[in-house]
Structure formats: structure tokens, C-alpha cells
């Protein structure tokens with residue numbers, strides 16, 4: 001029997017609703033991965049409500065929890081680490097220490113960094129020191145990097161002029177160390193208004209994917225964490241990077257369709273669970289080159 005992969009997921013938890021781990025853990029479990037959630041913050045709700053209660057985890061807790069897992073002899077079973085929303089740069093550095101510790105135990109373990117940098121206009125609040133940490137330190141250690149357009153712009157230090165420019169910016173990130181860059185959401189001059197577009201860039205090739213843009217009165221939150229989590233889960237389950245990319249686009253689209261049908265602001269993950277595991281839609285990524 002094939003072994004069930006294990007994934008350490010280090011990102012935010014919200015008591016109500018879905019963002020960070022609260023958007024990613026259940027879908028990753030639903031597709032067949034054992035998830036070890038380590039919550040960087042516990043907030044009452046995501047920050048785009050404009051107010052929240054709760055606390056940021058003390059950074060020293062991250063290596064302490066990793067050591068606790070090592071002490072019971074289980075750290076070598078960790079196949080991958082995912083990091084997303086961080087409460088502080090010190091937490092980020094503690095995660096990189098944890099990644100190094102896990103890779104020393106299991107050199108095959110993969111590290112996916114979702115460089116959540118915040119979006120002040122949308123109300124996604126992340127301290128500036130976290131963005132600086134992601135740009136200067138985390139990208140170099142990541143096997144997979146999953147920026148959205150804003151985050152890709154921050155890495156490149158400029159805005160794109162075209163789709164090919166986005167491709168160039170994502171390819172430039174490969175030189176910093178990652179094996180693959182998944183751009184979760186593209187935005188560039190000339191983009192068709194009725195599509196939601198993504199890019200996958202690897203040393204072997206690059207692919208562009210378009211799915212329909214759905215209308216929401218208020219954009220749902222947590223889609224980034226859902227996207228990076230499902231992508232890593234499918235890679236661990238044995239998909240090629242391209243197959244994991246296409247699966248992720250389809251499963252995320254299914255969740256958004258369910259959410260739209262329910263007229264819900266929060267992602268309808270529980271209702272969409274069978275559609276996550278077995279998406280009915282399929283989007284084919286097309287090769288793209290410079």
C-alpha cells in the first residue's frame with residue numbers, strides 16, 4: 001500500500017471562517033495528505049474584516065514544536081513544509097531554522113513558501129518586516145514559491161508590461177533557488193477582463209492557465225492558502241508539477257463556484273469537499289515561452 005504523505009503546514013489559523021491553515025488544512029486532508037498544522041497566529045477571523053482578536057505565536061515556539069516532534073522520533077516522516085501568513089519576521093526566521101532541521105533529517109523534504117505580503121487596499125495586513133524577510137531570506141530556501149502578482153512585483157521591484165514580462169519576472173525567481181514558481185494570480189496590461197490567469201514556471205518549462213473569472217460582491221479570502229496547499233499536497237501524492245498545477249486550478253475553481261452559489265463571503269470548503277477531491281471541471285495549461 002502506498003504511504004500517506006505527511007506535511008507540516010505553518011500559517012495562520014482563524015477561529016471563524018477560512019484563511020491560511022483554516023483554508024488549507026481540510027482540503028489537503030481531503031485529497032489524502034496527513035497534515036501537521038502549526039498555527040503562526042490564532043485570530044478570531046481574517047484581517048480583511050478590518051478588526052480581529054487574538055495573538056501571534058511566540059517565535060521560539062516554532063523550533064520548540066519541531067523539536068517536540070523530533071523527540072518522539074517522527075520528524076523524519078515529514079515530507080514537506082508549507083509556510084504562509086506570518087505574524088512577524090522572527091517567526092519567519094524560526095521557520096527557516098525548522099526547515100533546515102527537517103531537511104537535515106529528511107533531505108527529500110520539500111519546502112513551499114507562499115510569500116503572503118499583504119494588500120493594504122484589500123485590507124490584508126502584514127507587517128513590512130515580514131515582506132522584507134520573504135524577499136531577502138525565505139525565497140532562497142524555498143523549493144516552491146507561490147506569489148500572487150503583487151508579491152511577484154515586490155520580488156522583481158517593478159510592475160509587468162505584459163504576460164511575457166510576468167513570465168520573465170517569474171523565471172528570474174528560479175535563479176534565486178526555487179525549483180518552481182507558481183504565480184497564483186496574474187495581472188498585467190492587456191489581460192482579458194473575463195479570465196483568471198496563473199503561471200507555472202520550472203526549469204523544464206513554463207505553462208499558462210486561464211479559468212473563468214467569477215463575480216463576487218466581496219472577493220473571498222483564503223484562496224491563496226488553498227491554492228498553495230493543494231498544489232503541494234498533489235505533488236506529494238505523486239503528481240507532476242504540471243498535473244498538480246492543473247488539478248489545483250480545477251479544485252479551487254470548484255470551491256469558488258460553490259461559494260458563489262451559496263452567496264457566501266467565506267469559502268464553502270465543507271460543502272465543496274467532494275468537488276475538491278474530484279473536480280468536475282478541467283483546465284488545460286498551455287506551454288508558454290520567451
Ligand SMILES: Nc1ncnc2c1ncn2[C@@H]1O[C@H](COP(=O)(O)OP(=O)(O)O)[C@@H](O)[C@H]1O
Pocket residue numbers: 119148149184185196211212213214215216219220221222223224225253256
Ligand atoms: N475564478 C475566480 N474568479 C473570481 N475571483 C477569483 C477567482 N479565483 C480567485 N479569485 C479571487 O482572486 C483574488 C486573488 O487574490 P490575490 O491577492 O491575487 O491572491 P491571494 O489569494 O494569494 O491573496 C482573491 O480575492 C480570490 O478570492
Ligand SMILES: Cc1ncc(COP(=O)(O)O)c(C=O)c1O
Pocket residue numbers: 012013014019020023043045046047048085116123124125220221222223224225226
Ligand atoms: C489571518 C490571515 N491569514 C491569511 C491571509 C491570506 O489569505 P489568502 O490565502 O487569500 O492569501 C489573510 C488575508 O487577509 C489573513 O487575514
Ligand SMILES: [Mg+2]
Pocket residue numbers: 116117148224225
Ligand atoms: Mg495571498
